Amino acid sequence: MLASNGLFYPIVGIASCVAFIYMCFGDLRADFSYFQEPNWGFVQRNGTQFMVDDKAFYINGWNSYWLMDHAVDEFTRPRVRAMLQAGAKMGLTVCRTWAFNDGAYNALQISPGKFDERVFRALDHVIAEARQQGIRLLLSLVNNLQAYGGKTQYVKWALEEGIGLSSSNDSFFYDPSIRSYFKKYVKTVLTRKNTVNGIEYRDDPTIFAWELMNEPRCMSDPSGDTLQDWLKEMTSFVKSIDKNHLLTVGLEGFYGPENPKKSTVNPGEWASALGSDFIRNSKLSTIDFASAHIYPDHWFHDQELEDKLKYVSKWVLSHIEDGDEVLKKPITFTEFGYSNLNKDFQPSHRDRFYKVIFDAMYESAQKRGSGGGSFVWQFLVGGMEEYNDDFGIVPWERSATYRIITEHSCRLALSEGGFVKLRGSLKDLCFRRR
Numbered sequence: 001m002l003a004s005n006g007l008f009y010p011i012v013g014i015a016s017c018v019a020f021i022y023m024c025f026g027d028l029r030a031d032f033s034y035f036q037e038p039n040w041g042f043v044q045r046n047g048t049q050f051m052v053d054d055k056a057f058y059i060n061g062w063n064s065y066w067l068m069d070h071a072v073d074e075f076t077r078p079r080v081r082a083m084l085q086a087g088a089k090m091g092l093t094v095c096r097t098w099a100f101n102d103g104a105y106n107a108l109q110i111s112p113g114k115f116d117e118r119v120f121r122a123l124d125h126v127i128a129e130a131r132q133q134g135i136r137l138l139l140s141l142v143n144n145l146q147a148y149g150g151k152t153q154y155v156k157w158a159l160e161e162g163i164g165l166s167s168s169n170d171s172f173f174y175d176p177s178i179r180s181y182f183k184k185y186v187k188t189v190l191t192r193k194n195t196v197n198g199i200e201y202r203d204d205p206t207i208f209a210w211e212l213m214n215e216p217r218c219m220s221d222p223s224g225d226t227l228q229d230w231l232k233e234m235t236s237f238v239k240s241i242d243k244n245h246l247l248t249v250g251l252e253g254f255y256g257p258e259n260p261k262k263s264t265v266n267p268g269e270w271a272s273a274l275g276s277d278f279i280r281n282s283k284l285s286t287i288d289f290a291s292a293h294i295y296p297d298h299w300f301h302d303q304e305l306e307d308k309l310k311y312v313s314k315w316v317l318s319h320i321e322d323g324d325e326v327l328k329k330p331i332t333f334t335e336f337g338y339s340n341l342n343k344d345f346q347p348s349h350r351d352r353f354y355k356v357i358f359d360a361m362y363e364s365a366q367k368r369g370s371g372g373g374s375f376v377w378q379f380l381v382g383g384m385e386e387y388n389d390d391f392g393i394v395p396w397e398r399s400a401t402y403r404i405i406t407e408h409s410c411r412l413a414l415s416e417g418g419f420v421k422l423r424g425s426l427k428d429l430c431f432r433r434r
Contacts, residue, residue: 040052040131040136040205040206041053041205042205042244042245043057043136043205043208043209043246044246045246045288045289045329045330047328047329048323048324048328048329048330048368048369048370048372049330049368049370049372050246050289050330050372050373056365056368057093058093058361058365058371058372058373058412058415059093059094059208059332059372059373059374059375059412060090060091060092060093060358060373060374060405060408060409060412061092061093061094061095061096061138061334061373061374061375061376062087062092062095062096062375062376062377062378062379063095063096063097063334063335063375063376063377063378063379064083064095064096064097064378064379064380065096065097065098065140065378066097066098066380066384066387067080067083067095067097067098067126068097068098068099068101068108068119068122068123068126069098069101069106069122071122071123071125071126071129072106072118072119072122077122077125079381079384080125080126080129081129081133082381083095083379083380083381084129084130084133084135085133086379086381086395086396087133087135087379088133088134088135090395090402090405090406090409091406091409091410091413091430092135092405092409093135093136093373093409094135094136094137094138094208094373094375095130095135095136095137095138096137096138096140096211096334096335096375097126097137097138097139097140098139098140098143098148098214099123099139099140099141099189100140100141100142100143100148100149100185101119101148101149102142102143102148102149102150102153102154103149103153103156103157104147104148104149104153106119106122107119107149108120108123109149109185111157112154112157112161112181112184112185113181113184113185113188115188120192120195121195123192124192124194124195124196124197125196127194127196127201127204127206127207128194128196128197128206130206131197131204131206135206136205136206136207136208137206137207137208138207138208138209138210138211138248138334138375139207139209139210139211140210140211140213140214140250141185141186141189141210141211141212141213142154142182142185142212142213142214143213143214143215144213144214144215144216144217145214145215151169151170151172151173151213152169154172154178154181154182155167155168155169155171155172155175155178157178157181158171158175158177158178158181161177163177164177164178165177168220170218170219170220170221170226170275173218173226173227173229173230174226174229174230179230179233179234182234183234183237186234186237186238186241187241189201190202190210190238190241190242191241201242202241202242202244202245203244205244207245208245208246209245209246209247209248209288209289210238210242210245210246210247210248211247211248211249211250211291211334212231212234212235212238212247212248212249212250213249213250214250215250215251215252215293216231216249216250216251216276217252217274217275217276218230218274218275218276219273219274219275220275221275222257222272222273222274222275223257223275224256224257224275224276224277224280224281226275227275227276227281228277228280228281231249231281231284231287232284232286235247235249235284235286235287236286238286239286246288246289247286247287247288248287248288248289248290248291248332248334249281249282249287249290249291250291250334251276251278251281251282251290251291251292251293252274252276252292252293253278253290253291253292253293253294253315253319253333254266254267254271254272254274254276254277254278255271255272255277255278255279256272256276256277256278256279256280257272257273257277258277258280259272259277259278259279259280261318265314265315265318267296267299267300267311268299271299278290278292278319278322279322279326279327282327282329283326283327287329288329288330289329289330289331289332289372290319290322290323290327290329290330290331290332291331291332291333291334292315292319292331292332292333292334293333293334293335293336293377294312294315294316294333294335294336294337294357295335295336295337296308296311296312296338296353297337297338297339297341297342298339305342305349305352308353309352309353309356312353312356312357313356313360316333316356316357316360316361317360319331319333320360320364320369320370320371322370323369323370323371323372324369324370327370328370329370330370330371330372330373331370331371331372332372332373332374332375333357333361333373333374333375334374334375335375335377336353336354336357336374336375336376336377337376337377337378337391337392338350338353338354338391339390339391340390340391341390347398347400347401348400350393350401351400351401351404354376354401354404354405355404357374358374358404358408358411361373361374361408361412362408362411362412362415365411365412365415366415376393376395376405377391377392378391378392378393379392379393379394379395380392380393380394381394382394382397409430410430413430414430
């Protein structure tokens with residue numbers, strides 16, 4: 001899922017922007033040094049569990065795809081710190097964000113293998129700032145969608161150079177030249193030496209994991225063979241460069257044509273014909289954990305709230321069951337959102353939607369099951385309407401929503417085997433609830 005890729009042209013002065021964020025989050029005049037960083041180990045996997053320093057690690061996370069883009073310009077850069085500070089205050093542990101922008105405004109990759117150092121330094125800043133705030137990052141490497149370039153941009157580059165095999169966007173997966181483009185990109189990112197802290201990305205435990213692609217689909221081959229072949233090659237390539245970090249595909253979670261759950265759990269027949277397969281793709285030995293997304297509003301247009309919530313519970317429990325019994329790996333719900341365009345929408349409906357997912361994750365954590373974490377789509381700070389969609393929220397603007405999120409952080413932190421560093425107001429909140 002992705003908000004529109006509009007250009008952001010400031011219409012107010014730098015002083016007013018910083019002053020606004022100051023009032024919301026405290027003194028953001030602070031210097032941008034990185035001296036008091038946490039002494040972290042890498043997140044690892046032990047069977048169906050994420051582990052840090054031999055303790056279970058459960059994720060209450062969120063999406064802010066826009067961090068690198070906003071870190072490019074001095075005017076918008078304070079929003080990066082504001083968002084990460086706010087996430088830490090809520091007890092959130094991992095933020096999912098884009099480590100790509102191909103050929104678009106503020107492009108990281110201007111053309112195949114050519115990078116804008118100014119934008120790369122912005123990504124350096126995001127990673128260093130996250131480390132200082134105690135937040136880990138799930139970094140996605142390319143988009144299946146056209147926003148921020150995606151596979152469409154890679155195909156255009158190959159055609160412009162006269163070496164592309166096809167104008168089909170799906171040639172991203174099978175064109176040898178495009179595969180070479182992507183490999184060069186991946187190697188450059190993974191071996192990047194951060195200009196802020198001097199750490200290569202592949203050696204930085206601030207990065208929780210790499211996500212190979214956001215919502216991969218190869219609809220020209222419903223059998224799934226083309227995507228599976230690409231995944232085998234690319235996941236092995238990533239692992240050959242970076243042996244420290246976990247890796248996931250970035251799937252939406254749909255069951256493929258050979259899986260019996262295609263007719264019992266998928267939201268419709270269409271979902272098994274997208275060229276992806278949750279089980280088959282996630283079974284690869286080079287994939288450390290599975291992912292799924294949750295968008296009942298996109299999948300069902302005529303259902304009432306209660307029916308949507310019943311389906312969401314079924315979807316979540318089915319995937320956790322797969323993690324427990326079939327994949328033997330953690331499962332993360334790396335995007336879930338509830339649209340404000342629903343008929344008769346009320347914010348309380350979104351709260352109930354969140355709670356269904358949070359409750360399932362907590363119950364799995366209590367059983368030490370495969371429910372490794374969930375990531376709300378999406379969080380923003382104030383004044384970011386240009387980057388919002390019908391799912392995004394500023395979480396502290398509604399106290400009931402804020403409370404649901406922080407209570408989930410507390411439950412995971414205090415559950416048996418849970419691990420998180422409690423601090424500040426969250427520490428007081430959690431211990432009052434014991």
